[in-house]
Amino acid sequence: MRALLFDSGVGGLSILGALARAELDLTCDFVADSAWLPYGDKPAAALSARVTAIVQAAAQAWEPSVVILACNTASTIALDAVRAVLPMPVVVVVPPIKPAAERTRSGVIGLLATPATIARPFTQGLIDQFAAHCRVIRVGSAELVQVVEAKLRGAAIDHGVVGAVIARLFDGPDGEKLDAVALACTHFPLLRDELEAAAPRPIAWIDSGDAIARRVGVVCALASHSGAVRLGRVGFTGNAAAIRAAFGAVGFQTFAPILEDAAGFRIAPMAGFGAA
C-alpha cells in the first residue's frame, strides 16, 4: 500500500508521525507546496485550484492507494475539488473540533489554526455541528507556521510568537476556563512541547493525527501494528535547501525509524509548479 501525503510544508510530518506510531505497513510519499507556504494567507479560490492541480499531478505520477490531505487550510477549501479529480480514496485532515468539544469540562475550547482555517465556512459548520454548546476561542496565526518550519530546519524557535499565541488563547474573555485546544493546523502538533511549556496550566491539546491514522488503516484495510511506515518520495515546489534541511536535519532524526528503511527515498522538485 502506498499513501501520498500533501501539505504546504513540513506540517504533514505530524500526520506521518501518527501513521508511524500506528505501525501501518505503508509506503508514504510526501508533497510539500513550499513555494506557496504559508497557505493561511492565500486567497481561497487560487489556493483550491493550486492544491487540486498539485495533488492530481502527484497522484498521477506516483499512483498511491490513498491520498491524505494533511493540511487543514487546504482541506477546508479544496476537499470537494480534490475528491472530484482523483479515482482513489482521499482522507482529509479537518479541524479536530468534535474531539475538543467532547473533551472539555468547562465548555470553553480553543481553536488554534491558520487565519484562513479560522474564517472558513467549513470550520463554522464543524462548530455548529459539534460544538454549538461550547464557547470557542478562535486564534489564527500564520506566524506560528513559520516558527514550526524554522524549528524543523534546526533554526531557533521564536518564543515571542509562541507566547503571543498563548496569550490570545488564555488572556481574553473566558480564557480562564479554557481546558481543551484543537490544534487545527498540522504544523502545530510539532510545536506541542513549546505550547505546553508556555501555557499557564495543563490543558488538553488535541490534534488529528491518531484519528487520521485509524482512518487510513480502515481505508487501506491495514491493521494497526501490521508493519512499518516507510518514506518513499518527497516532492516540493519551493526552496530546495529549506525542504532538504527539514527532512535532512530534525526531520530525519525525528522520523529516524521510518527513514532507516528508506532505500527508495528520493527528494526532488515537483516539475511545473514553480520550484526554485
Ligand code: DGL
Ligand atoms: N499545515 C497547514 C494546515 O494544516 C497550513 C500551514 C500553512 O499555512 O501553510 O493548516
